[in-house]
Amino acid sequence: MQNKQPALRVFACMKTRAAFRASCGSKGVTDIIPALRSELAERGLSAAHIDVRPSGCLHRCESGPILIGLTGSIAEQASPPRKPDQSQLAQPDVVFERVSLDQIPSIVKKLLGLKP
Numbered sequence: 001m002q003n004k005q006p007a008l009r010v011f012a013c014m015k016t017r018a019a020f021r022a023s024c025g026s027k028g029v030t031d032i033i034p035a036l037r038s039e040l041a042e043r044g045l046s047a048a049h050i051d052v053r054p055s056g057c058l059h060r061c062e063s064g065p066i067l068i069g070l071t072g073s074i075a076e077q078a079s080p081p082r083k084p085d086q087s088q089l090a091q092p093d094v095v096f097e098r099v100s101l102d103q104i105p106s107i108v109k110k111l112l113g114l115k116p
Helices: 029-042 086-090 101-113
Strands: 008-013 050-055 067-070 094-096
Touching: 008 029, 029 050, 029 101, 094 101
Parallel strands: 008 050
Antiparallel strands: 008 067, 067 094
């Protein structure tokens, strides 16, 4: 049975900066991506439409680690861009700021309930 839910692509900022500047890469995002993927995999087909990708800077360094979820054409591309363009960043379908590992289950629940 094919999953008819819309595709959702979640970008996780991986940007690192000099030690004195805030950045997602220095705030634990490298642990968040595999934890998010693992939680989605545990949900099986109900989460099969969600793809998590590392991204370049999403321009919200003070709010990191940050996840931005997008539906539509960017989610449906076979080869997603390294990061969304400015127009896509201006209107994400969902944003999670200051993400920590303990938030992953609740983030997945929200992602599964997202309606474009």
